[in-house]
Amino acid sequence: MKWNISKLKDLEHKIWRCTACGTCKVAYDYGPPTKSGEICPAGVEFGFEGFMSAKGKIAFARGILSGELEWDDELLDAIYKCNVCAGCANQCELDHKPYIPEIIEAMRRKAVEDGAGPMPTQKVIAQSMRDYDNPYQGPRRVRTDWTRPFKKAKQPIKDINKESAPMLFYVGCTGAYNLPVRDVPVATASIFQKLGLDFGILGEEEICCGSTLMRIGDAEGFKRAAESNLEKFKWLHENRGVNNIVTSCAGCYRAIKKDYTMCEDNDRMLEGITVIHTAELLNNLYKEGTLKLTGNLPWKVTYHDPCHTGRHLNKFKFDEDGSVAWKDAYLETSEEDCLYDIPRELLKAIPDIEFTEMDRIRANSYCCGGGGGVMTGYGDWATKNASLRIEEGMNTGAEHMVSICPFCHYNLNQGAQRIGSEMKLYDLTELIDRVL
Amino acid sequence: MHVRNEELILKELASIVGEKNATAAKHIRYAYSYDMSFVKPKLPDFVVMATTVEQIQKILTFANKEKIPVVPYTGGTNIGGLTIPERGGILLDLKRMDKIIKLDPEALVAVIEPGVTHAQLASALSKYNLRFGWPVGPPSSSVSSCAISHGIGGLNARYGLQSQEITSMEVVLPTGELVRAGSCAINPDAWHSVLPMPQMDGLFKGWLGGTGVVTKLGINVHHTPPILKIFTVSCDNVEDMYSYMLNLSNYEICDDLTGVSWWLAQVPIPYPYKPKPDSDPEWFSYATTYSFTEKEREAREEIWGMVLKEEQKKGTSIKETHYPEEALKARTQLPSQIVGTTKNYCKQGGGGISWPGTFTPANKWAPVYNKWKEILTGHNLSPSVRMSMYRGVHYGMLRAMIPFNKQSAEETENARRAIVECLKADLDGGGMPYKPPVDFATEINKRAHPGYLMLLKKIKKLLDPNDIMNPGKLGI
Numbered sequence: 078m079k080w081n082i083s084k085l086k087d088l089e090h091k092i093w094r095c096t097a098c099g100t101c102k103v104a105y106d107y108g109p110p111t112k113s114g115e116i117c118p119a120g121v122e123f124g125f126e127g128f129m130s131a132k133g134k135i136a137f138a139r140g141i142l143s144g145e146l147e148w149d150d151e152l153l154d155a156i157y158k159c160n161v162c163a164g165c166a167n168q169c170e171l172d173h174k175p176y177i178p179e180i181i182e183a184m185r186r187k188a189v190e191d192g193a194g195p196m197p198t199q200k201v202i203a204q205s206m207r208d209y210d211n212p213y214q215g216p217r218r219v220r221t222d223w224t225r226p227f228k229k230a231k232q233p234i235k236d237i238n239k240e241s242a243p244m245l246f247y248v249g250c251t252g253a254y255n256l257p258v259r260d261v262p263v264a265t266a267s268i269f270q271k272l273g274l275d276f277g278i279l280g281e282e283e284i285c286c287g288s289t290l291m292r293i294g295d296a297e298g299f300k301r302a303a304e305s306n307l308e309k310f311k312w313l314h315e316n317r318g319v320n321n322i323v324t325s326c327a328g329c330y331r332a333i334k335k336d337y338t339m340c341e342d343n344d345r346m347l348e349g350i351t352v353i354h355t356a357e358l359l360n361n362l363y364k365e366g367t368l369k370l371t372g373n374l375p376w377k378v379t380y381h382d383p384c385h386t387g388r389h390l391n392k393f394k395f396d397e398d399g400s401v402a403w404k405d406a407y408l409e410t411s412e413e414d415c416l417y418d419i420p421r422e423l424l425k426a427i428p429d430i431e432f433t434e435m436d437r438i439r440a441n442s443y444c445c446g447g448g449g450g451v452m453t454g455y456g457d458w459a460t461k462n463a464s465l466r467i468e469e470g471m472n473t474g475a476e477h478m479v480s481i482c483p484f485c486h487y488n489l490n491q492g493a494q495r496i497g498s499e500m501k502l503y504d505l506t507e508l509i510d511r512v513l
Numbered sequence: 514m515h516v517r518n519e520e521l522i523l524k525e526l527a528s529i530v531g532e533k534n535a536t537a538a539k540h541i542r543y544a545y546s547y548d549m550s551f552v553k554p555k556l557p558d559f560v561v562m563a564t565t566v567e568q569i570q571k572i573l574t575f576a577n578k579e580k581i582p583v584v585p586y587t588g589g590t591n592i593g594g595l596t597i598p599e600r601g602g603i604l605l606d607l608k609r610m611d612k613i614i615k616l617d618p619e620a621l622v623a624v625i626e627p628g629v630t631h632a633q634l635a636s637a638l639s640k641y642n643l644r645f646g647w648p649v650g651p652p653s654s655s656v657s658s659c660a661i662s663h664g665i666g667g668l669n670a671r672y673g674l675q676s677q678e679i680t681s682m683e684v685v686l687p688t689g690e691l692v693r694a695g696s697c698a699i700n701p702d703a704w705h706s707v708l709p710m711p712q713m714d715g716l717f718k719g720w721l722g723g724t725g726v727v728t729k730l731g732i733n734v735h736h737t738p739p740i741l742k743i744f745t746v747s748c749d750n751v752e753d754m755y756s757y758m759l760n761l762s763n764y765e766i767c768d769d770l771t772g773v774s775w776w777l778a779q780v781p782i783p784y785p786y787k788p789k790p791d792s793d794p795e796w797f798s799y800a801t802t803y804s805f806t807e808k809e810r811e812a813r814e815e816i817w818g819m820v821l822k823e824e825q826k827k828g829t830s831i832k833e834t835h836y837p838e839e840a841l842k843a844r845t846q847l848p849s850q851i852v853g854t855t856k857n858y859c860k861q862g863g864g865g866i867s868w869p870g871t872f873t874p875a876n877k878w879a880p881v882y883n884k885w886k887e888i889l890t891g892h893n894l895s896p897s898v899r900m901s902m903y904r905g906v907h908y909g910m911l912r913a914m915i916p917f918n919k920q921s922a923e924e925t926e927n928a929r930r931a932i933v934e935c936l937k938a939d940l941d942g943g944g945m946p947y948k949p950p951v952d953f954a955t956e957i958n959k960r961a962h963p964g965y966l967m968l969l970k971k972i973k974k975l976l977d978p979n980d981i982m983n984p985g986k987l988g989i
Contacts, residue, residue, distance in 0.1 A: 089920075090920070093863055093864045093918075093919060093920035094860075094863050094864060095864060096549040096859055096864055096865070096866060096919075097547065097548055097549050097589070097864075098549055098590055098651045099588055099589060099590050099651050099653045099654070100651040100652060100653055100850055101653075102588075102651075102653040103630055103632045103633075103651075103652050103653040105632040105652040105653075105848070105850060107846050107848075107849065107850075108639065109639060110636075110639045110640070111632075111635045111636045111638075111639040112636055113630070113632035113633050113635065113636040113652065114636075123533075124534070124562050124606070124608065124609055125536065125541045125544070125560060125562065125606065126541075126544040126545055126589065126606070127540055127541045127543070127544035132544075133544050136543055136544035136547075137540055137543075137544070140540060140543045145543065146539065146540050146543060151538045151540065152538075152539075152540045155540055155541075168850060170850055170860070171860055172860060172863070402861070403861060406860075406861075
């Protein structure tokens with residue numbers, strides 16, 4: 078398959094659209110009321126301008142391209158100390174805005190190509206992907222451990238390799254292998270069963286979406302995983318009647334919805350298939366009246382917007398022929414694909430739940446700190462940053478935080494434990510399952 | 514710098530601010546080596562992040578002893594290369610000193626550290642329905658740095674420059690001593706006024722970080738009246754616009770009284786130059802007024818209507834007009850990301866923006882603008898000029914925001930030449946540049962009275978005997 082994955086050099090012109098004005102450094106909303114806050118986890122933790130938001134990363138990119146900066150341990154470390162959360166990109170209004178996460182990842186791809194990257198701990202991910210098709214070094218047979226309660230209850234989940242179903246539940250590696258997060262696929266499958274949906278899983282045949290590799294700059298590894306998945310999805314469509322792929326993982330969702338589109342064959346391979354996040358599916362069913370939230374849950378909760386179901390799904394309008402402004406000018410952002418309202422609508426629909434918002438939400442959500450390879454590369458920092466987000470949640474008076482991303486789930490719970498907070502991060506599916 | 518020396522200096526700096534907050538790593542230094550201006554990149558030798566006043570004192574004491582240059586840095590958002598180190602040395606990043614130490618909504622005073630951003634202060638003030646004269650800069654820019662550099666903002670017509678809002682300050686001298694100016698010097702809790710004592714705060718305002726590091730700043734803040742009314746007019750030439758602004762400013766009814774040329778009214782500024790359509794007016798003005806009651810607003814409107822009629826009776830081309838919505842928002846909903854990212858300034862140019870930014874007598878605006886137009890169009894650049902009245906006084910800001918393609922050394926140099934040429938024309942007309950890059954400082958000093966230069970040097974020598982503070986920026 079042919080891919081259009083940019084090299085750093087390809088993005089040079091975009092890199093020079095940055096003015097170094099620094100607007101990207103602060104989450105800001107005029108309001109009224111006016112709100113502001115930190116937006117860059119790396120900036121908060123490390124402080125120097127190079128670490129700070131797009132402004133700093135663009136400086137590194139310029140230096141690398143001009144040859145003024147050469148790979149050494151410290152530079153390498155600096156370009157991986159970023160969650161690629163796109164919070165900075167959300168503040169920017171210049172022509173390179175849509176490309177900011179791409180520029181950061183292109184630097185990492187160059188590091189990998191040049192034999193410098195990724196970070197040593199992240200190399201384990203790449204090796205694990207080669208050995209086990211997942212980043213957790215988990216044997217394939219462990220991938221289905223989370224389904225045991227269903228087997229025990231004599232409600233086994235359909236193996237879509239063998240039986241047809243219109244819907245594939247693409248579980249994702251974090252839900253399958255990361256023990257504290259297994260409640261997410263369990264709750265998801267439980268809801269689907271309660272609703273009588275005809276779905277199946279790939280089980281031990283499921284392989285990683287490749288997102289983690291893409292985030293750390295291993296484009297070749299990512300392409301191998303993605304191509305394998307695209308071929309599998311096409312096979313499932315043609316041979317098992319799959320026309321919906323649903324996932325509860327924000328990372329997988331982002332990868333399939335966005336990263337896979339860099340493959341020229343993507344549309345052909347996914348023809349007849351809709352990719353949807355579980356929250357969106359449940360919201361559709363709720364609106365249809367199929368999903369009835371009958372129980373009650375007298376909890377006070379707040380909601381954390383994952384980067385990968387939020388601003389990473391922004392769609393950008395460009396002046397392609399120069400007829401509006403000038404050729405390739407960035408014109409505007411559409412948030413129509415971002416899952417901001419859907420989880421909130423579902424949460425508010427749960428009887429007796431009390432919902433409260435944090436200051437930094439939606440497009441200005443403060444990253445949990447786990448993404449962009451940081452959880453693997455810099456675990457302590459990832460947890461420390463998650464603690465900051467938990468504290469923000471606690472300041473609202475909420476007892477618990479809800480999200481729709483297994484990565485955020487794990488990291489924020491780690492962050493809560495780090496500061497001894499009783500606040501717990503739940504996946505939206507866990508709450509829905511309780512009241513269904 | 515000798516390697517051995519470098520190691521020793523870094524070790525000393527790390528012992529003051531902690532190892533994580535001091536570095537000589539090239540990639541970190543590189544990110545401080547340039548800004549959006551035409552000023553050529555230069556690297557500091559070290560970067561340190563201070564978090565306390567005591568740390569700053571120790572850094573400056575050490576730097577003074579070792580004669581190492583120190584460049585204070587907050588947001589790095591100025592467009593004059595003011596924090597690009599001319600002679601290397603220590604880049605002192607103050608962004609982590611970002612506390613709003615005091616906010617008194619009754620006395621209308623805030624005391625802030627240098628790293629407090631406009632976004633942060635706006636957010637804090639909005640809880641009390643208070644405001645400050647927000648500049649058209651990035652929300653991440655520093656309130657303190659803008660104020661001590663005589664920055665401008667959205668309340669200039671009413672209260673004057675940001676520096677005129679300063680009520681007190683605490684400063685670390687280049688030699689490491691901690692000093693205070695204003696009421697806080699007499700009572701540590703009193704931050705209300707720099708008067709009636711000798712105005713020693715003047716030793717640190719407009720010196721481009723050349724005389725010390727301001728560590729605490731008292732500023733006035735103001736109530737936000739609920740009723741906003743913006744009067745917008747347009748006309749065919751700068752002379753008519755000057756006449757209207759002069760007339761309206763006499764009544765002192767505006768928070769901001771600004772005229773912008775057609776090129777600056779575009780979002781973004783056209784780059785390279787493109788001619789204005791013949792049917793469009795050449796000048797627009799927005800006069801921002803806030804009122805507490807409808808009657809007050811009506812009174813302002815009555816005055817404005819009277820001025821408009823008077824100007825029309827004179828035979829000028831002034832007429833009430835519609836001002837582009839996004840541009841109007843960008844100039845009234847401040848701090849603003851639209852102007853913050855300089856979207857309306859340099860988006861089309863790409864990467865670069867600089868200016869001849871000046872305080873110029875109002876009666877020279879028209880001739881200087883006409884000269885600038887000739888110079889700028891001659892360099893294929895837009896004459897994107899702004900004129901703003903200060904505090905009802907008949908002088909104010911005259912500046913041209915000049916975007917350029919920073920990827921191209923040739924286009925950058927073209928912009929630099931045009932801007933310096935514009936600056937010379939303004940100096941000849943009696944104007945003075947603010948936040949000036951070194952190229953401007955050189956031009957100022959060429960024209961300066963010998964007594965001014967002597968005094969400047971004497972004060973600099975007195976406060977900074979080893980010339981360590983942001984050396985080279987004053988062109989002396």
